Amino acid sequence: MTALAAFLLALYAGLVGAALPGALARAAWPQRAPALALAAWFGLAATFTVAVALAGYHLALSGSRAHAHGLLALFEPGAPVSGAEGPAVLVPIVLGAAWPLARIVRAARRARHDRATHLDRLTLAGRPDPQLGAVLLDHPVPVAYCLHRGPVVISSGTVAQLTDGQLRAVVQHERAHLAGRHHVLLVAGAGLADAFRALPLGRGLRAHVAPLLEMLADDRAARTCRPEDLAAAMCEVGALRPSPATLPAGGARTLLRMRRLLRPAPRLRFAVRLVTVALIALGPLAPYLLTCGPTPG
Structure with a gap:
C-alpha cells in the first residue's frame, strides 16, 4: 500500500507543480485579490514540497513491513499499522524540505x-x-x-x-x-x-x-x-x-x-474568498491526511 501511496502522491505533486500553476496564471481573479493570489502561489509551493517529500518517504517504506496510514488505510482493512523501520526512511522528507529552504536562504x-x-x-x-x-x-x-x-x-x-x-x-x-x-x-x-x-x-x-x-x-x-x-x-x-x-x-x-x-473591479465575494482560503489551506494537508494522518476507526 505504501507503493500506491507514493504513486498517488507523485500524481498529486505533478498536478500541483505542472497543471495548477498554468490555471492560476490564466485566471482573472488574482488582480481583484492580490493578497489571496499570493497565498495561492505560496500554497502551491508548500503543497508541492509536502507531496514530493511524502512520496519519497512512502517509496522508501514500500519494501518494509509498514502498512498504510491515514485515509488509505480504509483500503487495507484489518491490516496492522506500523511506523518506519529505522531513521533512513526519513531522508526523503528531510531532503524534500531542505532543498527549497536552502534556495530561500541563498536568495536571502x-x-x-x-x-x-x-x-x-x-x-x-x-x-x-x-x-x-x-x-x-x-x-x-x-x-x-x-x-x-x-x-x-x-x-x-x-x-x-x-x-x-x-x-x-x-x-x-x-x-x-x-x-x-x-x-x-x-x-x-x-x-x-x-x-x-x-x-x-x-x-x-x-x-x-x-x-x-x-x-x-x-x-x-x-x-x-x-x-x-x-x-x-x-x-x-x-x-x-x-x-x-x-x-x-x-x-x-x-x-x-x-x-x-x-x-x-468589485472585490471577490466573501464566499468565494472563504472557499479559496480553505482550498489553499487544504492543499498541503491533503497528502498528510491521505497517507500519514490518523487511521480511521
Missing part, C-alpha cells in the same frame, strides 16, 4: 549582499531629503524604489517631472512595500522559483509574485492618495527590474496596474 543572502552594496553607493550618490522622507538621488531619469528595511529612494528626475500629488503617491507606494514587508515575500518567491525552476510552478512564481506585490502596494497607497495621481506617476517613473533588494514603483505590468487603479 544574495538580497542582503545586494542591499549592502546598494547602500554603499547611495552614501556616495544620494542625500537624505527630510521633506520627501526619502533619499534623493541626483539623476535625470525618473526612478523611485525602496530597499529592504528602507530607505525609499527618489531621483531628482522624478521630483522634476511629477506633480506634488503624483510624487506623494509614489512615496506612499514605496512606504506600502516597507510597511507590508514585501521584500520578505519577494525573497521567498525568488528562492522557491529557483528551487522549482524546471517546472511551471517555478516559472509562475518568478513571473507573478513581484507584480502581485506591486498591486498590493498600489491598493494601500490608493487609500491615502488619489488613484489618478499614482496611475499617472507610473507612466513617468522609470522601470527598474525588480530584485530581492529593490521594489520599484514602475515596472511589472504597469498597464494592468493602471487599469486596476482607474477602473477598479
